[in-house]
Amino acid sequence: MTSTTDSPLAVEFCGLDFTTPLVLLSGCVGFGEEYTRVKGFSNRDAGAICLKGTTLKPRLGNQPHRIYETPDGMLNAIGLQNPGIDKVVREILPTLDFSETLFIANVSGSSIEEYEEVTRRFDNSPISAIEINISCPNVKEGGIAFGNDPAMSAKVVEACRRATNKPLITKLSPNQTDIAGNAKGCIEAGTDAFAVINTLMGMAINIENRSPIIGNNQGGLSGPAIKPVALLKVHQVYRVCRDHGIPIIGQGGITCAEDVLEFLIAGATAVGIGTALFYDPLICGKINQGIKSYLERHELQSVMQLTGTLRLNSPKLPRCGC
Template identity: 80%
Template sequence: MADIDPRLASEFCGMRFATPLVLLSGCVGFGEEYTRVKGFSNRDAGAICLKGTTGTQRLGNAPHRVYETPGGMLNAIGLQNPGVDKVVDEILPTLDFDETRFIANVSGSTIEEYIAVTRKFDDSPIDAIEINISCPNVKEGGVAFGNDPDMSARVVEACRSVTDKPLITKLSPNQTDIAENARRCIEAGSDAFAVINTLMGMAIDIEARTPYIGNNQGGLSGPAIKPIALLKVHQVYQVTKEHGIPIIGQGGVTTPSDAIEFLLAGASAVGVGTALFYDPLILPKINQGIVDYMDRQQLANVGQITGALQLNTRKPAQACGC
């Protein structure tokens, strides 16, 4: 394995990331998913987000759970996981924390469940905690926590009350004003953001006249959502930059250029997910591409790319793209 260029290293919420790349929750299991692939190394990632974890074991949704679409992928796994006790007591001890940083992903259907799972991870070696607020609030008729700023802030505040570990709030794009949601989450105690979670979508089998996904709808990821994700990162960055709060930009990253775009838009780290499904060895390629870019731009470190976007000063007559 080639040495990681030291210019790729950065600090994220007090954690040292060897590279700006983060493996996204749900794409690498509990840190071991790709370790069986020859040539793959966790050291190529600055951090790994573990699979979404709930208070008790969940079996997940009925199949089909994954379906490939043009430029993307739909998934509706349904948070299949063994429950937080097993993750903390049996899985975390098997991880090599000298290789990279590990981030837990906390999910829940009630505020009380978020608190219980966060408290359990707080008493563990995990480096940071990502809060998945795209889960449905069963006490409020199934409305996703992340689509309402008030509910988002309540989840963050509840998790903040039971842990001193860095809290990363994973923001949903399926809401009216993502910047306002970010502002409320900062006030509630969020240390960082992951922008964005998947967009909701559907694919239909025209012969059977039924959705391909057993859950009827699923989260859309992959290159198809990158332009939306870039805009959302830019919008959230306008709120976070004055507070020095970092962002993991994610959504459709498959090339070094994609990663650099997210950094320019305001991200301090870049999530890679769907691309791993067809190229498990993509991380070194993206890292090298970022290094090549720094060479061309004569940059001393990757942090100099973050937020360096220069907006066009001449505004169009209309903002709708007409």
């Protein structure tokens, strides 16, 4: 890729040069090939593309329905459908154009050993970085998600760290008690960055037959409905990361340039676009133009000048003590 250091949208992320702060999120663009068929779409509008979650063996995914539209969002329970690491590395990666943008692998698993092995396979590939999805259930521990237990989160990060020298991005779940404490443990275990947040868990019910609409009963809620939660989580994690130089991909409900700017100010270095791509595949170009306009209006030379610039209020306690 050509140098982007002179562009006001360029960001440095774990030693990688992103042309823009926008990242296309895992699960929303397949393995990068889906959006190349959309007229007017350009990989250059995104700083990086996260590939679909990959496991050791092929997976068919969950039974339908897998996706359901909700007010200001979407429920999904795809179930990590993918062809397995062998096919991804041997057949899919060679078809990607690494000259236009960076590609980030997404590793998923049902055991620490699976995470480690899939990460090792991606280490010997042209992938620029590896994202680990620790929201998966640990089959050896009764199905509890790795990401909801700080000790297990750290163990996954530690195992993946042994398997690669590439930048390691840990995708944190909001479905836990203390996301900042979990982030601290992951930093100590060797993560280089975070993606904050993964989807919130939710449900939709068919009132006629009184059963869940999603075949898996529950699914991950994404879209504008979760943006306020995501913003708070990004800032909470940023307060742990800032002294360690650990960057964050902020994500959750971004639909316009204003949303991106909020996440940057809250502490993100890059910002993920996901659900919005389903109704506007060309949204990245529009967002980039909006960011440029903001930078010009505020006489800023680089989008990186915004990261972590949130000015917190100093609320006073009410006189009644409530």
